[in-house]
Amino acid sequence: MRRPAFYSRSPRTPPPAAEQAADQTADAAASPDTAGAGGTVQPPAPRSGWQPGRKSFAFLLVLCAALVTGGTVWWPRQGKVITQKDIDAAVLRTMQTATLPSPAARAADIIRPSVVRVVGYGPEKATPEAKTQKRGRNMAKGKPPEAPLDGAAPGEVERGVGTGVVIVDKGVILTNLHVVAGSEKIKVTFADGLEAVAVITGVQPENDLAVLQAQKIPDDLIPAAMRSTADLRPGDQVAAVGFPFGIGPSVSAGVVSGLKRSFRSPEGKQELGNLIQFDAAANPGNSGGPLINMDGEVLGIVTAILNPTQQRTFIGIGFAVPIENAASAAGSPPF
Numbered sequence: 001m002r003r004p005a006f007y008s009r010s011p012r013t014p015p016p017a018a019e020q021a022a023d024q025t026a027d028a029a030a031s032p033d034t035a036g037a038g039g040t041v042q043p044p045a046p047r048s049g050w051q052p053g054r055k056s057f058a059f060l061l062v063l064c065a066a067l068v069t070g071g072t073v074w075w076p077r078q079g080k081v082i083t084q085k086d087i088d089a090a091v092l093r094t095m096q097t098a099t100l101p102s103p104a105a106r107a108a109d110i111i112r113p114s115v116v117r118v119v120g121y122g123p124e125k126a127t128p129e130a131k132t133q134k135r136g137r138n139m140a141k142g143k144p145p146e147a148p149l150d151g152a153a154p155g156e157v158e159r160g161v162g163t164g165v166v167i168v169d170k171g172v173i174l175t176n177l178h179v180v181a182g183s184e185k186i187k188v189t190f191a192d193g194l195e196a197v198a199v200i201t202g203v204q205p206e207n208d209l210a211v212l213q214a215q216k217i218p219d220d221l222i223p224a225a226m227r228s229t230a231d232l233r234p235g236d237q238v239a240a241v242g243f244p245f246g247i248g249p250s251v252s253a254g255v256v257s258g259l260k261r262s263f264r265s266p267e268g269k270q271e272l273g274n275l276i277q278f279d280a281a282a283n284p285g286n287s288g289g290p291l292i293n294m295d296g297e298v299l300g301i302v303t304a305i306l307n308p309t310q311q312r313t314f315i316g317i318g319f320a321v322p323i324e325n326a327a328s329a330a331g332s333p334p335f
Helices: 017-030 054-078 084-097 103-114 128-140 323-329
Strands: 115-122 157-168 172-176 185-189 195-204 209-214 237-242 250-264 271-278 290-292 298-305 318-322
Touching (some): 103 115, 103 157, 103 250, 103 290, 115 172, 157 237, 157 298, 172 298, 172 323, 195 323, 209 323, 298 323, 318 323
Antiparallel strands (some): 115 157, 157 172, 185 195, 195 209, 237 250, 237 290, 250 271, 271 318, 290 298, 298 318
């Protein structure tokens, strides 16, 4: 009886009718039931073509095993295995050949779209701080110190120049109260150059904070991210971003010098508490700007500088209101 095939991938063509008849005759002759008593069983006629059987199947298994084994031995030799040492060497080579931005530069890039310049206008006589800012701005532009200020309408004087930071993408801005106090008109300039009138919607005098609402905003306004100061420590890196003397946005970097400090204004009219002390350079015009960490997150609002003279220039000690207090002025404590 013919043995069935175990495995074959090749399709077979049905044999002609004559060959099928010959196969049936050969099978009948080989069967014990059809052989005569004294007859001799004749072996089946040999077939043309390959018929797989146990030996063929075993041969295929051996061949497959040999291929797998050979591939296992050959494959690792085709490419070098990357080790941690190789990765470290590549990183070191990149650091040695590529110029990377400083942490402060990266942080400033993150916060810059959220920083605005704030200018207050009014008919009254400008304050000494405003005069100092005016002289600084004009001198930086090569103008006479007492030249008219940009943006002032006829009959208006600039009462204060400061900085603000956008905390809500609808145009809600945090700044210092002393920057806008007494102003009849407030203008803000966004990072893309758009100028808009803003109005005061909230104040927190005990922390020298004011909340502004811009009447017109850019289409893609980006609010700043705020970070809790609960884990802030002396020595942590910070940067102050703002418009000192109306110039900017400018960036200065330093560290946190102390926490929970108190400050009394030079006129002695107000004392602020629970302040962040920092040594990043700040000058008139930085007021109301953000104090940020190296992730570009706002830790506080720059509010004052300590100075034993009346020149109001930076000598190494600045103060910022923690963002927890500042955000509460807007009615939305972030933490």
